[in-house]
Amino acid sequence: MSVETTVQTSPGLEAFVGRAAGHGTALAAMGIPTRRAEAWRYTPLRAFADTVWAEAPALSDAQVQALLADLPLPKAGSRVVFANGRKVDVLGSLSESILVSAAEPVDPREDRFSAVLNAALAQDGLSVRVAAGTDAGMLTLGSLTSGDAVSTHLRHRIVLEEGASLTLYDLNAGEGRYVANPRFDIVVGKGARLTHVKLQQDSQTAGHLAIIAASVDAGGNYDSFTLNHGGELARHEVVSTLNAPHAQVHVNGIQIVDGNRLNDLTSMIHHAAPDCGSRQTVKTVLSENGQGVFQGKILVDRIAQKTDGYQMNQALLLSEKAQINSKPELEIYADDVKCSHGATVGALDDEQLFYLRSRGIPEAEARDILVRAFLLDALDLVTDETLRDLLQRSIRA
Numbered sequence: 454m455s456v457e458t459t460v461q462t463s464p465g466l467e468a469f470v471g472r473a474a475g476h477g478t479a480l481a482a483m484g485i486p487t488r489r490a491e492a493w494r495y496t497p498l499r500a501f502a503d504t505v506w507a508e509a510p511a512l513s514d515a516q517v518q519a520l521l522a523d524l525p526l527p528k529a530g531s532r533v534v535f536a537n538g539r540k541v542d543v544l545g546s547l548s549e550s551i552l553v554s555a556a557e558p559v560d561p562r563e564d565r566f567s568a569v570l571n572a573a574l575a576q577d578g579l580s581v582r583v584a585a586g587t588d589a590g591m592l593t594l595g596s597l598t599s600g601d602a603v604s605t606h607l608r609h610r611i612v613l614e615e616g617a618s619l620t621l622y623d624l625n626a627g628e629g630r631y632v633a634n635p636r637f638d639i640v641v642g643k644g645a646r647l648t649h650v651k652l653q654q655d656s657q658t659a660g661h662l663a664i665i666a667a668s669v670d671a672g673g674n675y676d677s678f679t680l681n682h683g684g685e686l687a688r689h690e691v692v693s694t695l696n697a698p699h700a701q702v703h704v705n706g707i708q709i710v711d712g713n714r715l716n717d718l719t720s721m722i723h724h725a726a727p728d729c730g731s732r733q734t735v736k737t738v739l740s741e742n743g744q745g746v747f748q749g750k751i752l753v754d755r756i757a758q759k760t761d762g763y764q765m766n767q768a769l770l771l772s773e774k775a776q777i778n779s780k781p782e783l784e785i786y787a788d789d790v791k792c793s794h795g796a797t798v799g800a801l802d803d804e805q806l807f808y809l810r811s812r813g814i815p816e817a818e819a820r821d822i823l824v825r826a827f828l829l830d831a832l833d834l835v836t837d838e839t840l841r842d843l844l845q846r847s848i849r850a
Contacts, residue, residue, distance in 0.1 A: 463502035469604075472508060473573040479563055480573040486566050493566070495746040495778040496688055496717045501660060506632055509537035509603035517541055520597045524626055525652070525843040530591030537598055538576040538605035547581070550589040551619070554582040554612065567664040567690055571606045571636040578607035578635070583617040585642070591620045591839070596635060598627035598659070605631070610638045613645035613673075620837050623651040625661065626683070632660040639665060641673035643697070648676045650840045652847055654683035657714065661687035671697035671726075678835050680844050681716040682709035688717040688746075695722070695729040695757075702731045705834045709848065710743030710775075717746035724757040724787075731761075736831040737768040738824055739775035750782040751792060758787050764794040769827050771801065771820070 466485050470477035485502045486493035512520075517536045521544070526532075532545035547553065563569060583589045598605050613619060625633060633655060641647050647667075655661050661684040667675045679689050693702045708716040722731045737745035747766040768777035781794035801823050809819035828848070835841040 464505045465502045468505040468507070469570065469573060477573040479569050483566060483569050492719070492748070495748075496686065496715060500686070501632065504602055506602055506604040509598060509600050509605050509631065511539055512536045512599060514543070516599060517544065517597060520599060520626065520628065521595065524595070524624060525847050526624070527591060527593060527622060527839050527843065529839075530593060532593040532595070533579055534595040534597065535578065535607055537600065537603070538607055547592070548590060550583065550587050551592060552582045552584060554580050554610070565664055565690065565692065567634060567662040567688065568636060568666070570662065571608060571634050571664065574604070574606040574634070575608040575636070576606050578609035580610045582612040583614060583619050585614040586616040589617065589619040591622060591837075593622045593624065596623075596625045596633065598629070598631045598633050598655070600629045600631050603629075603631045604634060606634045608636045608638070611647065612640045613642050613647055615643040616645060617642065618646045620648040620840070621650070622840055623649060625651070625653045625655055627656050627659060629656055630658045631656070632662065634662045636663070637665040639667040639675065641667065641669045641675050643670045644672040645670070646674040646676065648837055649678070650835060650837065650844070651677070651679040651689070652844060653679065653681045653687055653689065654847065655687065657683065657685060657712065659684050661689075663688070664690045664692065667691065667693040667702065669693065669695050669700040669702055672699045674701040676701070676703045676836065677705065679706035679718065680847065681706065681718065682848070684714065684716065686715045688719060691720040693720070693722050695724050695726055695731070697726045698728040700726065700729045703834070704731070704733045705831060706735045707828055707831050708735070708737040708745050710737065710745050711740045713742045715744040715746065717748070719746070719748040721750045721752065722762070724751065724753045724760045724762065727757050728759045729757065729761075731763070733764040734831055734834060735766045736828055737766070737777055738771065738828065739768065739777060740771040742772070742774045744775070745777045747778070747796070748780045749794070750784065751794070753785040753787050753790055753792065755786040758789045760787060760790040760792060762790070762792040766796045768798045769800070769824065770798065771824070
């Protein structure tokens with residue numbers, strides 16, 4: 454990333470580098486991206502550059518309980534909670550089938566700002582392993598943040614050995630003006646399956662810069678779904694690699710954006726082996742001055758013959774001032790593939806709205822019915838019934 458595309462000096466950058474205690478060299482060299490950086494053209498980080506971000510302080514038990522009080526949480530399964538970057542031991546436990554493991558060196562992803570920022574300020578997050586052939590059930594990971602001009606940078610690592618399975622419910626919430634910058638390093642072994650369902654409902658004045666690096670082995674499946682409807686500026690970024698035949702990656706999601714907020718879902722799915730598949734369906738609903746961003750790239754190596762890749766982004770605009778920026782992209786070097794991508798943008802159908810109104814349904818309720826119908830097939834991609842119900846209730850709220 455060149456000097457011309459980044460902020461090289463700013464209060465925010467200086468604060469981050471100063472807190473990094475010798476680990477901020479790469480961050481200082483990269484700077485904070487501006488709109489002239491292609492990957493950040495639609496998602497400006499000017500506010501990040503202008504704010505002096507401090508380390509988030511520890512929260513009291515009462516503060517943590519207050520943050521958890523109204524959040525949608527499943528009753529079953531394991532639970533781990535982090536508050537302002539610190540694990541809260543009294544609020545959770547792991548089942549015997551989920552093994553705590555030491556953090557291992559990871560690909561630094563030095564081409565990705567969110568990863569470089571996390572590397573400079575990384576805080577110990579969840580580091581677990583599921584043994585071969587084990588179904589570990591559901592694990593809820595709660596990440597709570599509270600404060601003004603503070604930031605957290607949790608680094609998580611999840612490894613599924615051959616034939617293992619895990620459902621991860623990744624819940625993000627908080628209050629105040631903060632930056633949450635989590636990173637996940639995920640390894641899905643041969644024939645293993647990780648279902649990763651994320652609910653991002655951070656404070657309406659917060660920033661959220663998440664990056665997921667997922668590596669999938671032969672016959673493995675990384676099946677992810679993200680519901681973005683929090684944060685003043687929120688970006689969920691997935692960088693996934695299909696490393697061996699018959700691996701599968703799904704990066705699906707919904708974004709609901711109102712006010713003056715911006716939500717961004719960015720992905721790069723790398724087909725590095727033959728006979729692999731990827732699916733991506735992202736739906737965005739925008740109202741008032743909301744802005745949505747979808748950037749999705751499928752990269753197919755020459756060796757990756759018989760690739761089956763699908764990508765679709767659809768946006769529903771409920772206001773003339775709402776805006777969607779969509780950039781689906783295919784980069785294919787193999788000649789025997791089945792890949793497609795597309796994007797659609799539209800408004801509510803006036804005839805359908807009129808029909809519902811003529812049946813005595815108030816306009817607000819009629820519009821709500823049509824919006825839910827638009828989102829329905831995306832929600833159906835959440836294979837876990839409990840988590841699908843939690844997301845539906847979150848949307849209704």
